[in-house]
Amino acid sequence: MLDLLIRQVTAVTMNDQGQILEGANIAVKDGKIVFIGTELPQEMAARTIEGGGKIAMPGLINTHAHAAMSLMRGYADDYVLQEWLNDHVFPVEDKLMPEDIYLGTQLSMAEMLATGTISFTDMYMHLNQMAQAVEDGGMYGNFSNAGMSFDPKSYDFDADDVTRQNREALARYHQADSGRLLLDAAIHAEYTSFPRLWRDFAGFAKENRLNMHVHLSETQKEHQDCLQKYGKTPARMLYENGVFDTRATAAHCVWVSEEDMDLLAEKQVTVAHNPVSNLKLGSGIAPVARMLGKGLRVSLGTDGVCSNNSHDLFEEMKLAALLQKGVTGDPRQVSAYQALWMATRAGAFAQGREASLGQLTPGYDASLILIDTNRPGLLPIHHPESTLAYSAKGGDICLTMVRGKALYENGEYTTLDIERIRSRLGGVLNRLFRA
């Protein structure tokens, strides 16, 4: 007996052949896709979904977020970066309590699930609460607490604390071999730490076979300051200190040099591109077309929604494609299909989940989304990949499924108590913003 059969759906499989199947049937058993094709499986199914007028695709993967910052959504827009951080973000973060992280992460997960995201890479504080929120919410999460330290001679409290939290979360939450929860090692950025910390954290990653996550050349200033300080770029510095010797994701990369891109490509580092956030903070536009031309893998992220202000990856897909067309003057740069690839296949690789996520293929997790194409804004459909990349919005999602279980369906959640999230929000906001 199958657990689920999705009948007669348009399936944008994102498989190696790039197949887009009209009238496809997708069979699910024990959380896995067991069949996809135009024939109808013989086995009965406990549940059948009529897929007519719908598109199925792999669930989307957000490879750079700070989920709990949802508490600050729209709190401090239109400021210059340092004012935004020092006068607004940091003072609030100082007041964050562990339970706020859980609440903010769950609020973000509610938004992500409603807009088609099944997995996210999160870098923030209070690892246990981040991980527990993901565990309870039923999504996939690569979670990390980034190493920061400003004293090159000895670790300060922050770095020690991160190391302690890392070891605890490794034992308690990390599920090696494609579990839902994966601990990443993380270094905040070149400019907020120093070589000894980089080597220590790289060693921790290598020893425990963890992915590495790092902010890289997000702003022109940090890139130039590093050149001045070390005579080398941030990418070169991290490269030489072993940070890219395990599977790594480098977020932003707006100001990377040609040689930087070559180093990242050599190490198969994934660039997590955050087009909305990079524009909103005035950081600039990452040279994604150039990166793709060099064979670099580019995935997508939303960054924290205090600089976005949304977790909708459909928006990031469209903007990632549009920006490269606009700045190069060549509308062929970053096609609709490439944008979809970034949000699925590239994301799965970045997270170390390429054997279970990113495509609709038998043997892969049944972690997929359905888009309702009967809405006027999606009609007509000439090419499903164009519909998905350029017309669809997160709000067009009617089903988000993880391992065969519907976590979000037609406005309802099965793992998140949205009323409870909403009702707890008031008190937390009072404490953080009005005290």
Place this chain on the structure above:
Amino acid sequence: MLDLLIRQVTAVTMNDQGQILEGANIAVKDGKIVFIGTELPQEMAARTIEGGGKIAMPGLINTHAHAAMSLMRGYADDYVLQEWLNDHVFPVEDKLMPEDIYLGTQLSMAEMLATGTISFTDMYMHLNQMAQAVEDGGMYGNFSNAGMSFDPKSYDFDADDVTRQNREALARYHQADSGRLLLDAAIHAEYTSFPRLWRDFAGFAKENRLNMHVHLSETQKEHQDCLQKYGKTPARMLYENGVFDTRATAAHCVWVSEEDMDLLAEKQVTVAHNPVSNLKLGSGIAPVARMLGKGLRVSLGTDGVCSNNSHDLFEEMKLAALLQKGVTGDPRQVSAYQALWMATRAGAFAQGREASLGQLTPGYDASLILIDTNRPGLLPIHHPESTLAYSAKGGDICLTMVRGKALYENGEYTTLDIERIRSRLGGVLNRLFRA
């Protein structure tokens, strides 16, 4: 007796004082706003809407569209401009029949209403069908059929035909003095016509007190070609031929010079900024921050959805703000509030509707939208204008009202038969794309 009372809503009024009212009551009678404030009107109301958890704002205004091109949504993405036009768009347009214009325009209106747009400026062909679609759909529309002619010595068939259609539509559909339907005079662009046509169409506009609509310096090529041909920019050529002597909207203006911006400002021309389309076609990024600095009025447009592929003005608002921050490196450029202004007040002026649309003020048309802020992606609300400009999506609209009448409410339409639109679409697509 009031027709409608919206109670306890957060009202982003967009009035001259920039008031944002918490717990506002909005009273509607005979299609007009008769009261807005925190007191409760004494008069009873035929209908009451509880506005708790909702934001009210003026309905959005799309100042540059080719609505019937919705039939080609996603038909030809990721091509260079000339290939897109010559090999894909023009061959389909040659097959368009008058009734296709009606259908395509209605499909676009369904999308617009569902995403909070109440009024649009449309330039396309078959004026009568465009106008009839707007008339039946209940929206406001400024509609035009653009003058084009490639023979400087004598009008060709196209220009004559446009003139004939203009005179017919003027008599039949144009409702002077803030009617729902307004005929605009339109010149397609400098590069598709010549001075005699510009002067004739400008004269027609002046004689009949119509607005003028024109594409201006959308691509670098057309701008440079004009300089080569006449030794002057397109803006200068049109200026000298009287095209801006009536109220005018110039769409795109990606490549305008400093002097062009001064000319446009002098004539109070509104620039209809189309950020999505300009990126998608590889045209570039209009210098909007510079324009605003010169006191130019900038409104928003989606262009046709064959180069977008969406009519969602929330997307244009956000992108208009983001792009200027990103390209100037200054996150203070184009604030959330300025983005809202573009889509409301600037749009109302562009269309000649500034006395009836663009703000929630007693005496203005009750043409407003309600946004449901209980969705996870909109929580929390620190500043309503940030929520609207940066977090809200067209899909968060729960009510779109024109002159006190709900045209769209919670997924249902009152003037459009969405099933009929969908069912007619199949046959039309077969004829246009598969014959």
